Amino acid sequence: MTRPLRIAIVGAGPSGMYAADALTTQAEIPVSVDVLDALPVPFGLVRYGVAPDHLSIRSVRDTLDRILDTPGVRFLGNVTVGVDIDVDQLRTFYDAIIFTYGAARDRRLGIAGEDLDGSIAATDFVAWYTGHPAADRATFERLLPTSHAAVVVGVGNVAVDVTRVLAKSAAELGHTDMPQHVLSTLADHQISDIHVLGRRGPVQATFTTKELRELGELADADVIVDPAEVLLDAASEEAVARDKALARNLAVIRQWAEREPAGRSRRIHLRFLTRPVELLGEGRVAEVEVEQTALDGSGGVTGTGRRSRITADLVVRSVGYRGVALPGLPFDDRGSVIPHQDGRVLADGEVQPGWYVAGWIKRGPTGIIGTNKKDAAATVASLLQDAPTLPLAPAAAPEQVDGWLADRGVSVVTTAGWRAIDAAERALGAQAGRDRTTIHALPDLLAAAR
Secondary structure, three states, X not given: OOOOEEEEEEOOOHHHHHHHHHXXXXXXXXXXXXXXXXXXXXXXXXXXXXXXXXXXXXXXXXXXXXXXXXXXXXXXXXXXXXXXEOHHHHOOOOOEXXXXXXXXXXXXXXXXXXXXXXXXXXXXXXXXXXXXXXXXXXXXXXXXXXXXXXXXXXXXHHHHHHHHHHHOOHHHHOOOOOOHHHHHHHHHOOOOEEEEEOOOOHHHOOOOHHHHHHHOOOOOEEEEEOHHHOOOOHHHHHHHHHOHHHHHHHHXXXXXXXXOOOOOOEEEEEEOOEEEEEEEOOOXXXXXXXXXEEEOOOOOEEEEEEEEEEEOOEEEEOOOEEOOOOOOOOOEOOOOEOOEEOOEEEEOOEEEEEEEEOOHHHHOOOOOOOHHHHHHHHHHHHXXXXXXXXXXXXXXXXXXXXXXXXXXXXXXXXXXXXXXXXHHHHHHHHHOOOOOXXXXXXXHHHHHHO
């Protein structure tokens, strides 16, 4: 080949950035890499998913940011593949495309009343408190000040993040990079009771011990656990015996179950063997009807028929993420992923030359941020193996896509534009004595980029 292999990566989250890194740190095949994202800023869920009070985890974006300094890597933000440019058109500019656009939609509960006002997806709530440009400010700034009790459905790390953000005092959030309107709204809300519901037992919960413990370290919130719900069946006992992380989680939960509340102004009710069956209310959620479940001996649960109601005017559904189809690409609706073989996209069981996939849209929403590095490297290995036989793009230079987008009125944010946004956010944060304040509005982000 007389020129570098031209590669587009669709999605600038951790998977996309790690794929760019894997491509440019190998020396066998010269490459040029464009990382495209629908947002004008990179880093995906590191920016818009990791809780703002988890500063050490959010600092990963500094590592990802350095990848954009690599020669041959460009960031093209504010470009929506499937809207501004379709998949087939991309193939005229690039020899290979890696799709890493993630899984950012919420899963539904599938119960009556789920669409009542006051019932929200954790994905939407997280987008709001992290300052996502598409976040529905009006809804959250209306609901939170008028809510007094909340139910969070789910016992994973996102559910714990949501619970912690709701239970923290204004002083505990003041150091974060949350937009000012988010801090102001959270400071004013009157939610005193937060009920966290898990349909299975404590051993089946998917939160990590570090995140779990943080709930017990809040300045003005008690964690309340009913000892009757901290039950283990045979499968749970076996799981605890072979998994130290589960044993640590169980020890923390049992400690809370044995502890008397300290009388703090907010209470986190950590509930197990409890599943919602209906949301009730006239126009807005007022109660959540729940059913007690029982462990079945194999790690699953069965319904007992015993029901009760929890008073709540805010319900946050946190039962998982799911991927969505991209026009022009095959998609597995059942698994909410793009079908693949070793990272090579499959359509009707056949490999599609030049199309690859990595990250959550490849394997589903599992693992931690670091998991994406190994996953992206595996996909890149497949791509490099295929390099000699890839159908080459007809365009003479990757920069031709810039002119194509400009002709269609797309305001592309380059790496330099992102650096300008980054500087503007740091300057805004300095005014408030913080490291950074997230700019949330799309027009303001684009203005800062210019």
